[in-house]
Amino acid sequence: MALASQGPGARRLDPTLVVFSLLILVLVFLVANPVLRLVYESLRGDEGGLTLSNYASAFGRSRYVTALWNTLYLGITATAFSLILALPLAWGVSRTNLPGKGWFHLGVLAAFITPPFLGAIAWILLAGPNAGWLNRGWVAIFGGDGPFNIFSFWGVAVVVALYAFPLVYIFAKSALDLISTELEDAASIHGAGKLATLRRVTLPLILPAVCGAAILVFLEAIALYGTPVLLAIPAGLNLATTQMAAFFEYPVRVDVAAAYAMPMLATTVVLLAVQKLLLSRKGYVSVSGKGGERRPQDIGGWKWVLFAYAFFVMLLTVIMPLVMLLGASFSRAWGRGIAADNFTLANFRHIFLEQATVRDTIVNTLMYSAAAAAICVVIGLAVAYVTQRRVLPFPGVIQFLALAPFAVPGIVLAVAFYAAYGGPPLSLYGTGLIIVIAFVTRFLPISATAATAAVKSLNPELEEAVRILGGSRRMAITRVVVPLLRKTLLGAFILVFVIATRELSTAVFLTGPNTRVMSVLILDLSEQGSYEVLAAVGIVVLAVTTFVVAVGAKFVGRDFMLRRH
The missing domain is CATH 1.10.3720.10 (MetI-like)
Structure with missing residues (x-):
């Protein structure tokens, strides 16, 4: 058989596993780094040591504590x-x-x-x-x-x-x-x-x-x-x-x-x-x-x-x-x-023909959301495959890291990303890259959950048949797994894309003058009282979202947005 000559060394050098390993390292960087940095920043003193003075400043005024109680009451x-x-x-x-x-x-x-x-x-x-x-x-x-x-x-x-x-x-x-x-x-x-x-x-x-x-x-x-x-x-x-x-x-x-x-x-x-x-x-x-x-x-x-x-x-x-x-x-x-x-029609003419800032904001939103959705799908599929097929060690830890961002509120995650990537050596604050990274981290649990449920439903014998006939793991994934999961992956892409276009809590603290997205622009317009132009931008947001959802309903099924994985 074609695989008979493959010893343990060949398996360790499987290029597909190398790619998966790199994707999991990216996952660790995306999730663990900002959360750990957030905890560290909360304890960091002015002189570089550890201190509780930040907590004293955060909760030392009645106004700050009242805000927390108001938030609790609002949530209930x-x-x-x-x-x-x-x-x-x-x-x-x-x-x-x-x-x-x-x-x-x-x-x-x-x-x-x-x-x-x-x-x-x-x-x-x-x-x-x-x-x-x-x-x-x-x-x-x-x-x-x-x-x-x-x-x-x-x-x-x-x-x-x-x-x-x-x-x-x-x-x-x-x-x-x-x-x-x-x-x-x-x-x-x-x-x-x-x-x-x-x-x-x-x-x-x-x-x-x-x-x-x-x-x-x-x-x-x-x-x-x-x-x-x-x-x-x-x-x-x-x-x-x-x-x-x-x-x-x-x-x-x-x-x-x-x-x-x-x-x-x-x-x-x-x-x-x-x-x-x-x-x-x-x-x-x-x-x-x-x-x-x-x-x-x-x-x-x-x-x-x-x-x-x-x-x-x-x-x-x-x-x-x-x-x-x-x-x-x-x-x-x-x-x-x-x-x-x-x-x-002046409001729509203004945002499409007269105001370059609005046009750039629309393009930014579509680019960042599409990039984040694509990366989420790739990493989500990698997480699903390595945890369900157990081709890498510590599958439970990998699964936990993929779902951990769900436990971090968007505004808290924004603070974590500002602390982790805003300053030297990366200095990404205000760039499009930090927004994409934040979106990927924030919405990775969606794609990981969907892909995991789909991979779990596939019989491993389908992939084993490819390997027995001499195919590589890459061939089994690209020609069997991905085609069988294409609807799930497309649905995850569309869902992440739609949610990213409306994300505000994370984006509002990370965007710069040249990287604003539509949610932040709408907030800025509301502060200026430009409700007519704001409404036009809002209609554009809804039109784009509705179109994408309609495409999803056409190819994936009407309920893909309301399906609980």
Whole structure:
């Protein structure tokens, strides 16, 4: 046989394993270096020794501590709102004869791909205390003062929930889809009504998944930067992310910022461990035999009540914000509303033809996101292959490193990258390379998780057949593994690309004048009050994202954005 002459030495020099080893070294550099540097910076003294003075500075003022408590309260409140928005919708789409359930499912997808900071801007135009259109409509009908004030704690919590609830929907619907209808039929036979069956059978079975989703929403809420800076600062509400940004004002205090980030990092690690414990129970899976029947439950006239609720959720999350952004993008002055003399294409002409900065920002966003997505897919595939086929030592450590960035909030990761790469000897601050590196590190868990699940589903005998017939490992991977996984890899690429185009928490601290991305540009325009141009940029962001998602749906499947690996 062709492989008979290959001894142990030849195997050690397998070029494919050399490439995999180099990719894993890149993984170690991407993940371990910034996190360890973050911890070191939090303990580094002015004279170079170790000290706790940075922690004393970070938590020595009541304002800083209050910001942490406010953030905790915001996370809990936004999580509660997300559960209220998502659970009835997930139950209706998965388990009932809700009319138009396919459209509502797509509506959740639309809410998922809408950047939270863009949704916050739309709600400023809708529910601003003076000029917001909801308040103006209220005053026109009822008189007096408008009741809505988006610049408040409750306004921030609601807007965060409006664009975080898809996470709960994804987990809850996935769990509900696995439950056999026979369990509910059994409860009905024993005299339980629909509400009693829902309360005593259905909800307990999906509780682990819902709790896991609630933890993710909480972590996202406490780590958001765009929504707090747009809504919380005008409301006079100090939050941890906005306070951390203050440490980057001149003079920059990276050491204090690193110390201030430690409670968020510790909270994230603990809660993700709790989530893993909850999901490992998977009580809802153990009762879903392969032969279990799953049919929609007829809820009678209540289906129209549920329809009205689902439509109300879509109205808040997608329809009204999108209409507001479209209207503002084609307006000379957004406050004048829809009128023939207020219609203009000047905002789009400005960003495409007159303003080179905006064009460069769009190009930067597409380039950085595409590069990060491609690198994530390559490293993710390498991680999946070496851990599942165990071709390199310490597969558990490699898997941990690939998933570890998920435990680091974006704004904390930005501080880590600033500390690790901003100064000498690399001095990458303000360059496109540091943004790509940050995006790759931040979103690597997405591609690694998807690729691992896909490689695990492949029978190793397919690759062994190639080796037996004289093919190399490289041939087995390029001609068997990659073609069989192309849909998964394409889906991971598109998902990382879409999420990277909307990333703000990491990018806002790392971009320079020539490397700004669209999320940072939108934030800058909001500070200038240029809502018409801002809305036009936002529509471009949504158009690009929607196009990419449509391509993904065409080649990968409609649900690739809402599939829980």
